[in-house]
Amino acid sequence: MWLFAxxxxxxxxxxxxxxxxxxxxxxFVTWDGVGVPAWAGILNFQRMVDDPVFWxxxxxxxxxxxxxxxxxxxMAIVMAAALLLAPRGRLVVQSIIFLPRILAVAVxxxxxxxxxxxxxxxxxxxxxxxxxxLADPLADPDRSLYAVAAVDIWxxxxxxxxxxxxxxxxxxxxxxxxARLDGAGFFALLRYVLLPGIxxxxxxxxxxxxxxxxxxxxxxxxxxxxxxxxxxxxxxTLAYRHAFFDGxxxxxxxxxxxxxxxxxxxxxxxLRLQSRGGT
Amino acid sequence: MTDARSSRTFALVLIxxxxxxxxxxxxxxxxxxxxxTTEINSSPFALPATLQWExxxxxxxxxxxGASLLHSAQTAGLTIVMVCATAAPCAYALARRKGxxxxxxxxxxxxxxxxxxxxxxxxxxxxxxKLGLVNSIPAVxxxxxxxxxxxxxxxLRAYVLAIPYELEEAAQVDGARPWQTFFHVVLPMMRPGLLxxxxxxxxNAWNEFVIAVTFLQSDSTVxxxxxxxxxxxxxxxxxxxxxxxxxxxxxPVVVLFVLLQRQFIEGMTAGAVxx
Numbered sequence: 376m377w378l379f380a381x382x383x384x385x386x387x388x389x390x391x392x393x394x395x396x397x398x399x400x401x402x403f404v405t406w407d408g409v410g411v412p413a414w415a416g417i418l419n420f421q422r423m424v425d426d427p428v429f430w431x432x433x434x435x436x437x438x439x440x441x442x443x444x445x446x447x448x449x450m451a452i453v454m455a456a457a458l459l460l461a462p463r464g465r466l467v468v469q470s471i472i473f474l475p476r477i478l479a480v481a482v483x484x485x486x487x488x489x490x491x492x493x494x495x496x497x498x499x500x501x502x503x504x505x506x507x508x509l510a511d512p513l514a515d516p517d518r519s520l521y522a523v524a525a526v527d528i529w530x531x532x533x534x535x536x537x538x539x540x541x542x543x544x545x546x547x548x549x550x551x552x553x554a555r556l557d558g559a560g561f562f563a564l565l566r567y568v569l570l571p572g573i574x575x576x577x578x579x580x581x582x583x584x585x586x587x588x589x590x591x592x593x594x595x596x597x598x599x600x601x602x603x604x605x606x607x608x609x610x611x612t613l614a615y616r617h618a619f620f621d622g623x624x625x626x627x628x629x630x631x632x633x634x635x636x637x638x639x640x641x642x643x644x645x646l647r648l649q650s651r652g653g654t
Numbered sequence: 655m656t657d658a659r660s661s662r663t664f665a666l667v668l669i670x671x672x673x674x675x676x677x678x679x680x681x682x683x684x685x686x687x688x689x690x691t692t693e694i695n696s697s698p699f700a701l702p703a704t705l706q707w708e709x710x711x712x713x714x715x716x717x718x719x720g721a722s723l724l725h726s727a728q729t730a731g732l733t734i735v736m737v738c739a740t741a742a743p744c745a746y747a748l749a750r751r752k753g754x755x756x757x758x759x760x761x762x763x764x765x766x767x768x769x770x771x772x773x774x775x776x777x778x779x780x781x782x783x784k785l786g787l788v789n790s791i792p793a794v795x796x797x798x799x800x801x802x803x804x805x806x807x808x809x810l811r812a813y814v815l816a817i818p819y820e821l822e823e824a825a826q827v828d829g830a831r832p833w834q835t836f837f838h839v840v841l842p843m844m845r846p847g848l849l850x851x852x853x854x855x856x857x858n859a860w861n862e863f864v865i866a867v868t869f870l871q872s873d874s875t876v877x878x879x880x881x882x883x884x885x886x887x888x889x890x891x892x893x894x895x896x897x898x899x900x901x902x903x904x905x906p907v908v909v910l911f912v913l914l915q916r917q918f919i920e921g922m923t924a925g926a927v928x929x
Contacts, residue, residue: 376747376750376751376832377747379743379744379746379747379832379833379836380743380744380747380748380759382739382740382743382744383740383741383743383744383803383807384744384759386736386740386796386799386800386803387763387766387800387803387804389800390774390778390796390797390799390800390801391766391769391774391800391801392766392774393777394773394774394775394776394777394778394781395769395773395774397774397777397781398773398774398776398777401776401777408776408779408780408783409780409783453668454668454669454672456665457664457665457666457668457669457672458665458669460661460662460665461662461665461666461669468669468672468673469919470911470912470915470919471673471676471677472672472673472676473918473919474676474680474908474911475676475679475680476922477857477861477907477908477911477918477922478861478904478907478908479860479861479863479879479903479904479907480861480863481861481863481879481880481882481883482879482882482900482903482904483679485882485883485886485896485900486679486682486683486897486900487679489686489893489896489897490679490682490683490686490698490897491679495695496686496694496695496698496893497698498678498682498698501697501698501699529675529676529679533672533676534922534923536672537919537923538923538926538927541923541927542927545927555661560660560661561660561661561664561665564661576926576927579926580926583768583926586768589770590770590771590772592771592772592864593863593864596863596864597863597883610772611770611772614772614776615772615775618775618776618779619868624776624777624780627776628776628777631770631772631773631775631776632773634770634772634773635769635770635772635773638768638770641768642765642768645768646761646764646765649764649925650761650764
């Protein structure tokens with residue numbers, strides 16, 4: 376039977392495991408990707424902690440994590456409850472809010488740049504003339520991270536709502552009806568019945584959020600490239616810059632290792648939960 | 655009772671708001687893809703004086719979108735074939751074999767689902783460069799296969815576990831060898847799972863950015879997503895044809911989504927809902 380598993384295992388080991396181990400090794404050498412690597416000890420890590428951009432990127436990852444642990448989760452949980460209480464047309468609504476999730480990130484990024492944020496053609500610029508003052512947030516180092524996060528939230532929250540709704544539908548209807556007969560309003564129902572009812576799914580999604588938040592790359596690379604002035608730089612974009620623009624693979628590997636370390640802690644929790652449930 | 659009704663009204667308001675937020679950028683894209691640049695600059699909301707189908711023609715022509723769409727389709731198709739061919743037998747073995755090694759393998763695949771691309775991207779790129787595999791569609795499809803197959807294996811394993819074991823036993827009693835049992839008994843019953851896997855894996859390959867932008871930069875291999883990315887920038891001005899290109903690239907995905915929603919949602923939420 377082991378022959379059945381062999382091709383899949385070989386591909387995985389060759390493409391993922393071996394290069395991952397090499398990344399770990401590369402963090403301890405000076406290497407431009409072409410020439411002969413030279414042993415560097417912990418020099419790459421030393422340079423990393425001396426680099427203010429690294430700390431900026433790390434704190435942006437933390438901010439990103441906090442945003443995604445709260446904003447889309449709150450939106451999704453409220454929407455899932457709303458769809459549970461107003462089931463008419465639910466399938467259609469579900470598909471529409473899920474739709475952004477299947478669109479390519481590169482396309483979404485450009486659409487938001489042009490149609491939402493652009494000072495010339497965007498919706499925000501239209502609001503400017505009407506009592507709002509919203510300069511292009513992508514051009515502002517203090518706000519660009521939040522602007523990119525808004526795009527990712529648009530892409531992500533509907534998927535989360537669909538996941539939460541699927542979990543809520545496993546709660547017994549009697550329990551929900553009983554709470555409503557007791558006069559529980561929308562938020563009381565959410566707080567005392569629905570949220571406790573989906574807590575395993577809820578916790579799993581929070582853990583996955585932490586894992587993904589430390590890996591975030593695409594939206595930021597596409598929309599702002601980490602700019603302006605490193606305002607939206609995260610560890611993944613920093614590593615990519617080191618490897619492919621600075622030709623400093625050792626430095627990139629060091630950043631990638633640190634980045635993975637954060638995800639690894641969350642992954643350990645995720646694996647414990649998943650293997651207990653026996654997916 | 656009034657409370658229940660007011661919470662229902664509140665729910666409906668929220669749903670209306672959600673639909674508006676989800677659809678606004680999409681509606682603006684379609685609307686402005688049919689306008690001239692002057693019209694877009696004067697207001698993104700205004701209707702076009704005449705529908706500018708010319709935008710689609712010029713996006714297709716100037717961007718050589720046709721060729722890049724073909725590259726995307728080749729990459730996605732190859733990935734689907736390789737994932738199905740390798741994940742299905744692996745999932746079967748994982749579902750039917752017990753013991754330490756197999757448990758470890760399942761654990762390893764689970765862990766590799768959450769592995770960041772960044773952890774293997776750099777050595778892989780320079781390794782590929784050395785082997786002359788940069789700008790090769792099959793070589794990139796191989797990377798996608800490695801990235802997607804853990805998900806596919808775990809999803810298909812759940813399908814195998816749902817197949818009654820008696821069926822395989824009967825085949826074994828009749829003297830079927832394991833690979834015969836696999837092909838004639840298990841594989842046919844995995845078909846719905848394979849469809850879901852094909853959709854999700856194909857979607858991911860079609861939309862993928864990091865690997866594609868790093869490994870496929872030549873005109874003869876570039877995918878539609880990367881082509882679109884290269885053509886446009888944060889400060890683009892010619893939005894009409896650009897949005898038309900966006901519609902062209904996204905359209906096949908949306909059509910498939912409308913037709914096969916159940917598989918899309920099942921595949922993408924697999925493993926997310928805990929009982």
